[in-house]
Amino acid sequence: MNSDAQQDFALAFLSILFEGAPFILLGTLISGFIDIYLPPGTMDRFLPKNRTLAVMVSGLLGAVFPVCECAVVPVIRRLVGKGLPVSCALTYMLAAPIVNPITALSTWKAFQGQAPWMMTGGRMLLGYLVAVGVGLVVARVPIRAILRKSLVDKMEKEPVVEKSSHDHSCGHDHDHAHDHSHHHDDEPDDSRLIAAMRSAQKDFVDVGVYFTIGVAITALFNTGIAPGTQWLDGLAGNTLVAPAALMALAFILSLCSTSDAFIAATLAKFTWGAKLAFLVLGPMLDVKLIFLYQTVLRKKFIVALSVSLFVVIWLASIAAQAWLVPTI
Amino acid sequence: MVGSDYMKPEIRRILFSLAVLLWAVCLLYFYGSGRIVKYLAPDFRPIALCGGMGLAVLGSFNLLTFRRVASCGHDHEEEHDHEGGDMNPFASLLLMVAPVGLSMAWTTDSFSQSTLARKGLYDDGPSAAENTFISSVLPPLTMEEIEKSHRKTSDGFLKFDLMELFFATGDREMQDLLSGLKIETEGRIVPEKVNNPNGTRMRLYRMFMTCCVADSRAIPITLEFGGEPPLLPENGWVNVAGTMSFPEENGIIRAVLVVERATAAEVPAEEKFLRR
Numbered sequence: 001m002n003s004d005a006q007q008d009f010a011l012a013f014l015s016i017l018f019e020g021a022p023f024i025l026l027g028t029l030i031s032g033f034i035d036i037y038l039p040p041g042t043m044d045r046f047l048p049k050n051r052t053l054a055v056m057v058s059g060l061l062g063a064v065f066p067v068c069e070c071a072v073v074p075v076i077r078r079l080v081g082k083g084l085p086v087s088c089a090l091t092y093m094l095a096a097p098i099v100n101p102i103t104a105l106s107t108w109k110a111f112q113g114q115a116p117w118m119m120t121g122g123r124m125l126l127g128y129l130v131a132v133g134v135g136l137v138v139a140r141v142p143i144r145a146i147l148r149k150s151l152v153d154k155m156e157k158e159p160v161v162e163k164s165s166h167d168h169s170c171g172h173d174h175d176h177a178h179d180h181s182h183h184h185d186d187e188p189d190d191s192r193l194i195a196a197m198r199s200a201q202k203d204f205v206d207v208g209v210y211f212t213i214g215v216a217i218t219a220l221f222n223t224g225i226a227p228g229t230q231w232l233d234g235l236a237g238n239t240l241v242a243p244a245a246l247m248a249l250a251f252i253l254s255l256c257s258t259s260d261a262f263i264a265a266t267l268a269k270f271t272w273g274a275k276l277a278f279l280v281l282g283p284m285l286d287v288k289l290i291f292l293y294q295t296v297l298r299k300k301f302i303v304a305l306s307v308s309l310f311v312v313i314w315l316a317s318i319a320a321q322a323w324l325v326p327t328i
Numbered sequence: 329m330v331g332s333d334y335m336k337p338e339i340r341r342i343l344f345s346l347a348v349l350l351w352a353v354c355l356l357y358f359y360g361s362g363r364i365v366k367y368l369a370p371d372f373r374p375i376a377l378c379g380g381m382g383l384a385v386l387g388s389f390n391l392l393t394f395r396r397v398a399s400c401g402h403d404h405e406e407e408h409d410h411e412g413g414d415m416n417p418f419a420s421l422l423l424m425v426a427p428v429g430l431s432m433a434w435t436t437d438s439f440s441q442s443t444l445a446r447k448g449l450y451d452d453g454p455s456a457a458e459n460t461f462i463s464s465v466l467p468p469l470t471m472e473e474i475e476k477s478h479r480k481t482s483d484g485f486l487k488f489d490l491m492e493l494f495f496a497t498g499d500r501e502m503q504d505l506l507s508g509l510k511i512e513t514e515g516r517i518v519p520e521k522v523n524n525p526n527g528t529r530m531r532l533y534r535m536f537m538t539c540c541v542a543d544s545r546a547i548p549i550t551l552e553f554g555g556e557p558p559l560l561p562e563n564g565w566v567n568v569a570g571t572m573s574f575p576e577e578n579g580i581i582r583a584v585l586v587v588e589r590a591t592a593a594e595v596p597a598e599e600k601f602l603r604r
Contacts, residue, residue: 004440010431011439015367015540017428018358021351022379025386112371113538194398198341201390204383205344208351209415209423216427222542223439224446266543 005225012219016266020215020259023106024207027258030102031067032200036192038065044079047088055135058088059128062096068207068256069097069283073296080155080296086146091135094309097257097283098127107279110261119261119272122324123279126316130280130309146301148294207256210288214253218263233269242274243317247310250282257283273321281313335417341394343417347424348387354428355380365598366437368540439541441518441563449533449546450522452580453497469501474509485512485569490534493572493583494547503574503581511585512569513549514593517560520550523577530557532568532585535599549583551590558590567593 001009046061047054076089097103104120111119144152220226235245246267255263260282264275285306293302358364359377368376415423439447478486488511496502513532520529533548535541551557551568560566570587 003434004442006434007436007438008440008443010433010435011367011437012542013427013431014354014358014435015542017351017431018355018364018367018376018379019372019540021355022375022382025379025382029382029386109372109375110539112369191396191398194393194396197386197389197393198398201341201344201348201386204386205347205417205420205424206415208347209420212424212427219542223443262539265539268543268545 001225005223008223009216009219009225012222012266013215016215016218016222016262017212019110020106020211020262021208023102023109023258023262024211024256025204027066027068027102027256028203028207029200031203032198033196034065034067035199035203036196044084047084051085051087051139052136054085054088055091055139056132058091058135059095059132060099061092062098062100065096066100066102067096068103068258069286069289072096073289073293076296080147080151085139086143087135087139090138090146091131093131094134094284095128095131098280099124099131100257103257103261103283106258107261110265114265115272118324119276119279122276122320126276126280126313126320127283130284130312130316133312134305134308146297148296148298151296207258210254211256211259214255214260214263217253218266222266236267236269236274237271239271239273239318239321242271243277243314243321246270246274246278247281247314250278251286253282254286254288255282271321272324273317276320277313277317280317281309284313285309338394340417341390343421345387345391345394347421348383349391350425350428352380352383352387354432356384363437366541369537370598372539438563444518444533444546445521447535447545449518449531449548451546451548453494453549453583469505471505474505481512481569483569485510487511488513490515490532490549491536491547493549493585497574497581497583506572507574509572510569511572512567513585514565514567514596516563517551517566517568517590518563523550523582528553528555528557530560532566549585552584552586553590554586560590560592565593565595567591 042065046064047057072093076084076093079092080086080089104124107123108116108120110116138146147155217226221229221232224230232245232249235241246264250260253260253263261279264278267275267278270278290302290306293305297305355376358367359373359380364373364376441449475486478488480486486509490513492502493506493511493513496506515532515534518531518533520531523529530551530553531548532551533546535544536547537544551570552573568585568587568590570585570589573584573586574581575584576582
């Protein structure tokens with residue numbers, strides 16, 4: 001890298017980092033405190049008994065329990081283990097990183113001057129619809145075809161223990177499966193505060209590492225340093241190929257949903273629909289998520305889910321580009 | 329947990345705190361030194377300050393309490409961990425610190441000419457076809473309105489933003505009004521690399537930023553000196569005055585200012601055009 005390339009990279013890198021870092025901090029502070037202070041069974045109480053309605057409500061739970069995609073996988077792993085319907089858990093897993101106030105705020109902020117309400121609304125809506133669609137399909141698939149064998153075996157061994165006794169020391173009544181083995185009365189407040197801050201810091205570092213890598217790659221493309229920049233630019237105006245190219249980029253970059261909008265907003269040459277595809281697919285499917293999903297889901301199901309998400313979001317973004325963009 | 333389960337939690341906490349504190353120092357330094365104005369649009373600057381302070385609190389808190397035993401209050405009989413990460417903490421620290429440290433050392437707070445070219449420095453202005461919708465919904469513009477909304481210098485030039493002159497290439501009504509008008513404007517001056525057969529031209533530009541400098545783009549016009557251009561610092565700020573014209577060259581309408589005077593100028597407080 002010559003000195004010109006170094007100064008270009010540094011300027012673009014730092015500017016995107018300065019823009020996104022506060023939003024990552026906000027997201028990880030919230031997830032850290034949720035991690036420590038929110039009992040794992042709390043979410044079950046929000047779900048209706050009707051399966052379709054439960055899936056639809058699950059797609060909105062991110063508005064109440066905002067977590068990014070890195071944090072959500074361990075959460076749903078725990079929730080599925082405790083009896084939350086798989087269809088609801090997967091819907092929440094796919095929707096929560098998108099349909100949540102932090103992501104909405106960061107998307108709106110990042111797209112100032114580029115139809116921010118349209119992009120924020122489009123992202124929330126498409127993310128929600130795709131997640132609910134997956135949930136409704138998954139509700140009709142045998143659980144053994146979805147979850148890892150070890151997880152299913154664990155659930156089959158321990159259902160009675162999980163679903164029977166609700167007479168616990170917290171003193172409140174529950175009429176459904178409820179994981180509730182926390183014992184907050186025993187712990188001093190500052191002990192839990194320290195645990196929450198540590199959890200938030202751990203989340204920040206986990207996300208910060210991927211964000212740094214993503215910002216570095218983006219800065220290289222943004223300033224024309226990276227090989228293939230011209231080739232990528234050449235695809236930017238192509239209505240059909242541009243969304244697929246940015247979806248591939250989102251998959252590789254593995255950005256956090258709380259900050260990926262700041263990257264997408266800098267891809268000035270790409271179509272609105274391509275940026276929408278980037279922002280919807282990224283939180284649902286990327287390199288790191290593929291690894292995280294393997295802690296919960298069967299490999300065959302991950303492949304089917306990945307292909308389905310790619311195709312559906314690609315088609316939806318092309319349709320959005322065709323129908324919505326002329327109205328902006 | 330894969331990469332960090334062999335490491336003492338205290339060491340991991342210190343490493344993570346250092347990574348967070350470095351980011352905090354970086355954000356707070358750029359804000360405190362005023363250099364943040366070169367990187368972020370105004371409404372993002374206080375957010376960056378809050379982010380820097382928040383990171384400082386988070387990192388300091390965890391560093392000061394790294395030895396304290398803390399419990400989340402959950403049942404730990406099953407697999408359960410709030411602090412372990414996917415990656416070796418040393419690798420995490422390196423990945424978070426190295427690119428930031430290198431960038432702080434490398435940055436000159438500005439783009440090179442090649443990146444400016446990539447960001448539109450030598451692109452044509454908007455065509456009339458692109459602005460048809462805007463022109464059709466705006467009321468007709470008059471010379472009286474232009475004179476009312478632009479200050480006149482003591483030597484009779486109307487002060488214009490470069491942005492107005494740039495976008496006039498896509499607005500025939502503006503072209504008619506501005507053609508032949510005595511105009512003064514300011515921006516950075518660089519050599520003209522397109523359509524300059526006699527070497528009598530330079531280019532004047534200013535960056536337009538919506539959120540951060542990575543999404544900025546150049547807003548340029550052409551300066552015609554009619555002879556050898558004066559020696560002015562390349563990429564330095566200049567104040568130029570002359571007569572505006574919109575000649576069609578190679579089928580493209582260009583904004584060309586025929587310069588009568590050009591002098592080096594002070595760097596403005598806000599160098600970039602900002603979204604309003």
